[in-house]
Amino acid sequence: MSENTGRGRQTKEYDPAGVQEFFAARAADWDSRFPDDGPAYATAVAELGLRPGAAVLDAGCGTGRALPALRAAVGAGGVVVGADLTAEMLTAAAEAGRGRAGLLVRADVSRLPIRTGSLDAVFAAGLIAHLPQPAENLRELARVVRPGGQLALFHAVGRAALAARHGRPLTPDDLRAEANLRPLLASSGWRMVSYVDEDTRFLALAVRED
Numbered sequence: 001m002s003e004n005t006g007r008g009r010q011t012k013e014y015d016p017a018g019v020q021e022f023f024a025a026r027a028a029d030w031d032s033r034f035p036d037d038g039p040a041y042a043t044a045v046a047e048l049g050l051r052p053g054a055a056v057l058d059a060g061c062g063t064g065r066a067l068p069a070l071r072a073a074v075g076a077g078g079v080v081v082g083a084d085l086t087a088e089m090l091t092a093a094a095e096a097g098r099g100r101a102g103l104l105v106r107a108d109v110s111r112l113p114i115r116t117g118s119l120d121a122v123f124a125a126g127l128i129a130h131l132p133q134p135a136e137n138l139r140e141l142a143r144v145v146r147p148g149g150q151l152a153l154f155h156a157v158g159r160a161a162l163a164a165r166h167g168r169p170l171t172p173d174d175l176r177a178e179a180n181l182r183p184l185l186a187s188s189g190w191r192m193v194s195y196v197d198e199d200t201r202f203l204a205l206a207v208r209e210d
């Protein structure tokens with residue numbers, strides 16, 4: 001398991017234990033590594049335009065940094081679920097009080113314990129580069145969202161800045177490059193409706209096809 005490089009092989013051997021080990025080691029100080037990201041998460045959530053009462057999943061929620069903004073968007077009558085594979089991330093989320101904003105669930109996004117078509121939206125920050133089979137896994141996210149519902153793929157830093165942070169070049173096979181992401185989403189039940197990749201954020205929005 002390596003750091004989230006955003007580089008895209010379409011499939012790789014799935015190693016959930018490796019993913020958990022990688023993030024378990026980083027859970028305790030995850031929030032303190034990125035102390036200034038809060039407003040960027042709030043802005044990204046706002047772009048989903050969630051209505052009060054809506055049901056939303058934070059897929060790969062980690063320490064739940066997006067959950068307060070998601071709760072604020074859907075209000076007390078809405079449903080907010082944060083799902084993550086790594087128990088230590090969920091423990092850190094609970095310790096940070098994020099369980100007050102949403103239900104924290106240990107689950108693999110490749111097989112979600114969520115009814116088909118029951119959600120209005122999925123928010124996924126920093127997740128896509130960790131997915132073992134991106135097309136299949138994005139299809140699972142589409143399964144749980146109603147037709148017309150939304151997906152936000154977010155990162156609080158753009159692709160070039162992330163590559164620089166990791167000391168690697170940005171290559172054309174990057175999964176999140178627009179030319180790769182658009183057809184990937186289309187093959188997974190999503191229609192990409194907007195794409196922003198700038199130094200301070202990456203945000204791709206997609207709508208669930210009928």
Ligand SMILES: C[S@@+](CC[C@H](N)C(=O)[O-])C[C@H]1O[C@@H](n2cnc3c(N)ncnc32)[C@H](O)[C@@H]1O
Pocket residue numbers: 004019020023059060061062063064065083084085086089107108109110124125126127130131
């Ligand atoms: C880069 S972190 C981002 C965490 C959080 N979304 C944030 O923005 O701070 C990626 C998260 O995805 C989780 N994850 C990776 N693969 C997953 C999977 N197949 N199912 C559920 N969670 C997964 C990891 O455990 C980790 O918490």
